[in-house]
């Protein structure tokens with residue numbers, strides 16, 4: 050007698066049907082999650098220059114500097130200006146260290 054393959058599922062047909070039923074009932078309750086995601090999209094902050102949208106106001110403010118050319122972070126060593134702190138840090142590390 051040849052060895053029979055190890056059964057992966059020990060479910061009967063009825064068990065599988067019940068499992069599918071419970072799964073489909075769960076997915077209907079996730080509809081509230083979808084609506085909350087939609088309301089999140091409504092409070093997105095849009096760039097007035099290029100219509101790009103940002104979830105956080107801070108990200109939009111940082112992005113707008115690209116359009117206005119505002120560079121609030123200045124290097125103390127050579128008075129070069131940067132619009133991001135990490136750009137300034139990278140400059141200081143590569144130029145003045």
Ligand SMILES: [Zn+2]
Pocket residue numbers: 096097098099100101112113116
């Ligand atoms: Zn923009």
Ligand SMILES: [Zn+2]
Pocket residue numbers: 124125126127128129140141144145
């Ligand atoms: Zn510098």
